Amino acid sequence: MLIKAGVDISRLNREIRRSLPWAESVYNQYQKRFVVTSTYEGNHGAGSLHYANEAYDLELPVIGGNKIYQGMKNTFPDTFDIVLERDHIHVEHDPKK
Secondary structure, eight states: OEEOTTOOOTTSOHHHHHTHHHHHHHHHHTTOOOEEEESSSSOOOTTOTTTTTOEEEEEOOTTTHHHHHHHHHHHSOTTEEEEEOSSEEEEEEOTTO
16 A cells, blocks of 8 residues: 555544555556545545545546446445546545445
8 A cells, every 4th residue: 555645544534444455455456556645634625524534535547447446336335435536536434324
């Protein structure tokens, strides 16, 4: 696992932190570099779960990004939202679902 400079995963709540190996395993299946690019730091929308330490963003590979996204959607439980953004994959734990 690689972590972008300035990114802190230590504040992530237990359930979202436990999901990091799941995500990494999907990236490894496609032999892609697994990089956490954001947690609570940075600019996120109002009410974002990033600020509640329940979300992180991952580097989106130029080639194979859609396959990784689909693999993560198929791997993660329903209490997680996996969102394909323009330049990253957003992962959040949303236990209210």
